[in-house]
Amino acid sequence: MTPGSVRITRVECSEFGTSLTAPGHRFPTGAQVRLEGLPGLDSQTFLVEHPSGHKFSISHEISVSVKSIDPVGSIVQTERPHQLGRVHDLRLTAYDASAQAQVERFCMTGRALDESSLYLEAFSKATKTFGPAELLAEWTDGVLSTPFPTGMVVPQHAWKQYECCRGSAVVVCRPPLSxxxxxxxxxxxxxxxxxxxxxxxxxxxxxxxxxxxxxxxxxxxxxxxxxxxxxxxxxxxxxxxxxxxxxxxxxxxxxxxxxxxxxxxxxxxxxxxxxxxxxxxxxxxxxxxxxxxxxxxxxxxxxxxxxxxxxxHKEVSVQQPPSTQSSCLLHPSVGSVVLDLLFNYAHASWSGGLWSGSIYGLSPLEALVFACGGPASPCYACKRDKVTVLPFFSTSKDPQLVDHAKELLRGMQEGDSSPEIDDSSPGIHADEESAESNDVLSGLSSEDDQPNDETDAEIDAEDGQPE
Incomplete structure (x- = not known):
């Protein structure tokens, strides 16, 4: 690339204009740039408009010869592609042979019908409204131009050639004035x-x-x-x-x-x-x-x-020295307190529940209990802990959590494939644990299934039908 140029990574074409993406371009509005490596735009100079981030639009002043004029439809045919979309402030100059004088028409708006024809509108002083521009077919040597730079419009049939095309843009410095x-x-x-x-x-x-x-x-x-x-x-x-x-x-x-x-x-x-x-x-x-x-x-x-x-402008460099101090969580006195708060079931909050077969809202202890208490768990001691903390599930906000705990415990009892625990080893025996588990289940079932006479009486009293 030319020194001082930037690489164009993307070209976007529409009926209103053409925008380019050039990372780091820093082109100001009104800068003149020359494009290289883009078919149809190569070696042409354009003006930068609407720079924003890495993108900018290109515009130029149009001056194209008129091939023919249709006064009925207010349509002008140009000798070459006019490269215009929908524009404002067009100027049409031509020679009127009948009057033997140069004529000039200012059209407020112009709409491109195709790449070589334009529909022109102008303000009518008689009707005080906008309407088709008044043109004559006898006008010759016509030139259509824009008094101000307008957006560059690429013919629609050429849009695809820019999809994978890459080029460059370089600033054109004007010669210094006196x-x-x-x-x-x-x-x-x-x-x-x-x-x-x-x-x-x-x-x-x-x-x-x-x-x-x-x-x-x-x-x-x-x-x-x-x-x-x-x-x-x-x-x-x-x-x-x-x-x-x-x-x-x-x-x-x-x-x-x-x-x-x-x-x-x-x-x-x-x-x-x-x-x-x-x-x-x-x-x-x-x-x-x-x-x-x-x-x-x-x-x-x-x-x-x-x-x-x-x-x-002052640059301030911020350098943070590597820290050699260990985390306070690694200290035994702090770590033990944190673990006790997380996994001490006596102070745990049982707030989890079930939804569509999935568990939600578990506290750290609840998650640990469910992870270690499944039927396929090889840890037999975890089953004992499961039975120990199970009564606390009766205070859960969601009764489905209690039912799920019961199902897990029944699965451990019915499908237990864990190795036998030696009687001489510390811990509880399987028979003792089974009896303890049955006691817990029966206690939960009796607690859940036991009718509340006082509550039923209050409901019947409100309905006016006491039993």
Whole structure:
């Protein structure tokens, strides 16, 4: 790739325009870029519009010869693809042979019918409405153009060729203009801004008060023209640059610090220039100024408000040394307390339940009990613990949890395939555990199945039918 260019990774085409994805491009609005490696767009220069993140749209000024005019349908046929979608502010110039004069028509809207034909509409003073543009078939040597750059539209039949196509985009730097013409333009912009601001702004100072010899970067932020926000690198004496087109420099002839953008004035800069009654200018645009030192808030000239805030950029490196201190949870006095809180069933909260055959909302102890108490568990001691904690399930908020515990315990009793425990080994005997399990089950069953006479009597009393 050409030095200073960026790689285009994606091309998106629509009937309204064309957008490109180029990671890290940093192209400001109004920058001129040349595309390379893209069929149909190769070696052409376009203007950047709507930059956002890694994406931007391309636009250009259209000027295409007219092949024929259909006055009935207000349709214009062009000699070559016009590369327009739905646009505003079209200008049609032609020669009227009958009147032997040059004619000019301004059409407010135009809609592309295909790649070589356009339907034109214009405002009618008679009806005070928009309608088909009044055209004559006798007009010759017609030229259709746009007074302002408009979105680039690729013919629909060529969209597929960009699906896997990759290219590059490089900034086109305009030739520098004379210092005299630049100062004349900038002074005119300052004068117009003073008139709009009441004549109280832009006091000049012939000295750059801040010593910037040790400053290598400036941080610009909060600007109304977002493209000039960023980190500026020192590029010369009292000059800082953001890429190739935007810079901050101290102009001695003006007696102030200036922020320039060497771009074509598109919206909103074009509207500001028109409001300030400034003509077309192909050089660096004077966006913001500040007197004294460059640090602080700046005043807008052509750039939209608010003015940016500038400060010295300082990089702070944060290095965290590797920690050699062990976790407090590994300390025996702390770890034992945590484990006791998690697995002490005397203080456990039995709040789990069943839904569609699955268990939900288990506390750590409940999860441990169910994991160790299954019928296929090889740990016989866990069964003893299961019987020990089973009575606490009767206080569960969900009675289904108690039923599930009963089923697990019955499964352990009926399908037990665990090895026999030696009588001489510590622990309880199988017969003792079986009897204990039966006692627990019978206790739970009797507790669950026992009718509540007081509750039944209260319900019958409320219904008015006591038994």
């Amino acid at each position: 210092e005299e013409s630049c100062l004349r333009e900038w002074r005119a912009a300052l004068s117009a801004a003073r008139e709009l601001g009441g004549g109280t702004m832009f006091k000049t100072s012939m000295q750059a008060e801040l010593d910037l010899h040790d400053c290598s970067r400036l941080h610009v932020q909060h600007s109304g023209w977002a493209d000039c926000n960023g980190i500026y690198q020192r590029s010369g004496h009292l000059t800082f640059s953001l890429g190739a087109l935007i810079s901050i420099t101290h102009v001695e002839e003006l007696g102030m610090w200036c922020l320039f953008a060497d771009v074509v004035a598109l919206y909103p800069l074009s509207d500001h220039r028109a409001h300030m009654r400034l003509g077309n200018w192909d050089g660096p645009q004077l966006l913001y100024v500040r007197t004294g030192d460059p640090l602080g808030y700046w005043e807008p000239v052509i750039g939209p408000g608010p003015g940016p805030f500038v400060e010295v």
